[in-house]
Amino acid sequence: MNRDSLYIGGRWVSSTSGHTMAVENPATEEIIAHVPAGTGEDVHRAVSAARAAFDGWARTPMAERGALLGKLHEALSARAADIAKTVGLELGTPLKVAKNVQAGLPLAVLRGYADLAADPVPEESIGHSLIVHEPVGVVGAITPWNYPLHQVVAKVAAALAAGCTVVLKPSELTPLVAYLLFDAADEAGLPDGVLNLVTGTGTEVGAAIAGHPDVDMVSFTGSTATGRAVSHAAADRIARVALELGGKSANIILSDADLTKAVKVGVGNAFLNSGQTCTAWTRMLVHRDLYDSAVELAAATAQGYRTGDPFDEGTRLGPLVSAGQRDRVRGFIERAGARMVAGAADVPDKGYFVAGTVFADVDPASELAQEEVFGPVLAIMAFDDDEDAVRIANNSRYGLAGGVWGEPERALAVARRLRTGAVDLNGAAFNPVAPFGGYKQSGVGRELGSYGLAEFQQTKAIQR
The missing domain is CATH 3.40.605.10 (Aldehyde Dehydrogenase; Chain A, domain 1)
Structure with a gap:
């Protein structure tokens, strides 16, 4: 070579x-x-x-x-x-x-x-x-x-x-x-x-x-x-x-969703490639009736993501790409102003690592909810009904991807209203021959x- x-x-x-x-x-x-x-x-x-x-x-x-x-x-x-x-x-x-x-x-x-x-x-x-x-x-x-x-x-x-x-x-x-x-x-x-x-x-x-x-x-x-x-x-x-x-994609979990699957898949999506994914579902929007259970499950799921050597089969979170990127992500965490429910875990002394981090009670207008972090950081927010969920999801200058979980026809109706280039319903797989791209910025x-x-x-x- x-x-x-x-x-x-x-x-x-x-x-x-x-x-x-x-x-x-x-x-x-x-x-x-x-x-x-x-x-x-x-x-x-x-x-x-x-x-x-x-x-x-x-x-x-x-x-x-x-x-x-x-x-x-x-x-x-x-x-x-x-x-x-x-x-x-x-x-x-x-x-x-x-x-x-x-x-x-x-x-x-x-x-x-x-x-x-x-x-x-x-x-x-x-x-x-x-x-x-x-x-x-x-x-x-x-x-x-x-x-x-x-x-x-x-x-x-x-x-x-x-x-x-x-x-x-x-x-x-x-x-x-x-x-x-x-x-x-x-x-x-x-x-x-x-x-x-x-x-x-x-x-x-x-x-x-x-x-x-x-x-x-x-x-x-x-x-x-x-x-x-x-x-x-x-x-x-x-x-x-x-x-x-860029992207700041929303993962909407409706009141009739399979909560366990929606949360676990959602955390995995947000943490894929150490969160260095433009389509990452970094905003988890949960119906208020399911909110407390979702937060608890997301925290437990995140704590199971072991950080370390990429060539160790047990590693689920590798490093961020550079010292600058690590420091940038840490800055978002330090300024979050929300309730951290996962993330205060030890990481290797050498290398540009950040533990998988989850924040609850995030203000939809805050920096954490609006800016692309590009690291393993998940922001969880509650919504009251489908209309509220769509409003929060679309409250972003980005529109690249997203997810909706719930009864199929209801989830599809919500997906149609999202101003974003792609939406996965109930964890549907990525399609490498379907069009990929974004709305807005x-x-x-x-x-x-x-x-x-x-x-x-x-x-x-x-x-x-």
Whole structure:
């Protein structure tokens, strides 16, 4: 694996900076690798390579692109164990979650796009017009650290299936797993320049991608603040932007819900990946008749989440990604101003750990209920009726995900009223081919499945 290089134009090359960035293991605070600190000049080289490759890739029949994505899936699947181990080292995700989610989910998404491209939807006609879907062009993909391969694949696979070429900047905190993808891409025989890798900081490489005049679309996942900056940079040249940003999702437990299941699954959702999940149900809204029992059960459930070494099979909460993230989460806990019912547990002395924390009697207007904590912190609130639950849930500038528990038709009625991009009823499983994205400040556009593919396409009407 060429971790000392960038991947541009189908070749491993050196960065023009000659400098590197350290990658840290957040569970041990040890430096585990170095990767190139890319520059704006490196971005320009990568964009030029992507532009040169675009016409040929765009003209390649979609079914042939799908076949190449199938080869990429095969090569990446052979690296599944390495993916889980790498994410465990650079992010601290516990091994079981790393295998099932950090490795399993991106492989499922990649397989889905390979299949979608291999069997393209026939072109439609409207009257005397032929409706044609064409690739947007060169895509700049800027991805986060919390699901470092899934977020890459969700963008890259869709863009490649659509006929776009890509310049990728992975997070500087978790760049190593991207190298496994590029090793697999090299093995699969993707044409030169179709997929390019430039590692580096957001301020240097990310900004250069967002502002590059020859990048036709920027697809970004990360914080709302950074998404706003990316959008502004792209707006100067009227480039397309897709943004998947923050969340403060509500988990609504109605009066006729299966309380035990709703609370236990809800705590697990809020604590998944140490709470470093944009869709996490970090607000638990419980009908007042069930409230005291829910608080007691949530506290007991949280106390069962053992914190420690990600490679220990008994660990359920790994570290946060960095010292800065740990300190940020601790700040929210210290300022909470609510009743802590779980969380005062010992954590390892070394590493960036925070115990699973639950607060009850949280004010719906408070910082804890309004701001994205991005750590294993759950806020519980009571509501009086369905109308009250919907009002509290929608009282957020975010709208990414959520859950509703109760009698199916009643739960569906509540779900329809939530201003959010996805809702799970009674613990329904995540669907990797359903559209994913947010309302309000949670983003613009959709990822996954046919909706994700459409984000990377232009629509043309040909009259005949």
